[in-house]
Amino acid sequence: MILLLGCNLLTEQDRIDRLGVVDEPEIAALELSGQLTVPQSRVWEVPDSVATVGLVHFSFGGTEDGEFVTIGEPLALGEVEDLALGASRPYRLDVPLVPPDEDFVDWDGSEIERGATYMIGSWFDDGDGLPGDEDVFVGGATDQYLIYPAGEFSTDLFPDGEAWYFVTFEVVDGRSRLRDVYTVEDDFLVYDHDANMLPHMGGAQVQSFIVEPDSPDDARVTLFDSDLIGSVWVDGDDPPWKPTHGEATVGADGRATIAPLGRPEDEQLRTDVGGEDTTASGVRAVAYMAVAYDDANGNGLFDTDRGALETVYATSYTTDAGARLLVYYEAIGFESAFLVPYGFDFGWNLVAPDDGVQEWGNPIVLDDQGL
Ligand SMILES: [Ca+2]
Numbered sequence: 001m002i003l004l005l006g007c008n009l010l011t012e013q014d015r016i017d018r019l020g021v022v023d024e025p026e027i028a029a030l031e032l033s034g035q036l037t038v039p040q041s042r043v044w045e046v047p048d049s050v051a052t053v054g055l056v057h058f059s060f061g062g063t064e065d066g067e068f069v070t071i072g073e074p075l076a077l078g079e080v081e082d083l084a085l086g087a088s089r090p091y092r093l094d095v096p097l098v099p100p101d102e103d104f105v106d107w108d109g110s111e112i113e114r115g116a117t118y119m120i121g122s123w124f125d126d127g128d129g130l131p132g133d134e135d136v137f138v139g140g141a142t143d144q145y146l147i148y149p150a151g152e153f154s155t156d157l158f159p160d161g162e163a164w165y166f167v168t169f170e171v172v173d174g175r176s177r178l179r180d181v182y183t184v185e186d187d188f189l190v191y192d193h194d195a196n197m198l199p200h201m202g203g204a205q206v207q208s209f210i211v212e213p214d215s216p217d218d219a220r221v222t223l224f225d226s227d228l229i230g231s232v233w234v235d236g237d238d239p240p241w242k243p244t245h246g247e248a249t250v251g252a253d254g255r256a257t258i259a260p261l262g263r264p265e266d267e268q269l270r271t272d273v274g275g276e277d278t279t280a281s282g283v284r285a286v287a288y289m290a291v292a293y294d295d296a297n298g299n300g301l302f303d304t305d306r307g308a309l310e311t312v313y314a315t316s317y318t319t320d321a322g323a324r325l326l327v328y329y330e331a332i333g334f335e336s337a338f339l340v341p342y343g344f345d346f347g348w349n350l351v352a353p354d355d356g357v358q359e360w361g362n363p364i365v366l367d368d369q370g371l
């Protein structure tokens, strides 16, 4: 800064006289600008109307256990203000002309030896300026990202040499493949993204259940943490968290409706779900089965005192009607944004354990098969 101030004391003619040249104005950074759009289908329970926007460093790696993504520190940070459901809001960031050395990762691919890669992402920050598991994640664009190639690389793919490029991807038959590579134009870059990491409610906002066979009078329906069935309570201890979500009474027509489903309580969302650790995927979750039960003590709740359940008549976790789980996913890291192009979504999902994510729409059938 002192050096720059010193230069400013010279007139332009002084500079020409002394140096014999007229410098082009120096470009210190690329200007990256874009829009963050909050789709109407997203739930809007957020802590603020101002989100942090960052160009987030990431790298791909692989082990015997499969591919994984490592999220680094943002290369550039900014803000997007006045967020609202259904609205698009602008942001802009200054991106260094060349990434720092520590962001380059050795790749073993044939088309590129080394590279630095970044995605645009937004989140409500807890004050440390970094995306982390205490933040509320808003959106991340992982079907396109910025790359700066280095070392040996294909000039067919990257014709301008070491420079910023945009790469876009598409998923075909469950596999991601490169679609296009664009040279970043001069000193300006547009990179939009959606609030695709906020919860999506879909058909789960109002969820109906059909209980088969005929249920007794005043039977109730609730969602029950499927990880707890037949395991945690062997020793008779109650779990440290409330294992149910939502309650409804079954009517004479055998139907019950829970509305709205709402967000599960914090302690229900965990990183050990279905026997898997979801930390590396950047997500926490809870998987519920729906149960119809006899509310024997008439308190309107599925009582689980000291491991003894009230009698269950029917569940959604059966084989005859097609097993169904209601799974709620929440982001704890941008790793999870890389699942979105494959059809993954945050918030409520209807999952068939054997067939993956299902369309919402029809009531979920509970039957007594397998009980
Ligand atoms: Ca943070």
Ligand SMILES: [Ca+2]
Pocket: 295, 296, 297, 298, 299, 300, 301, 302, 303, 310
């Ligand atoms: Ca009860």
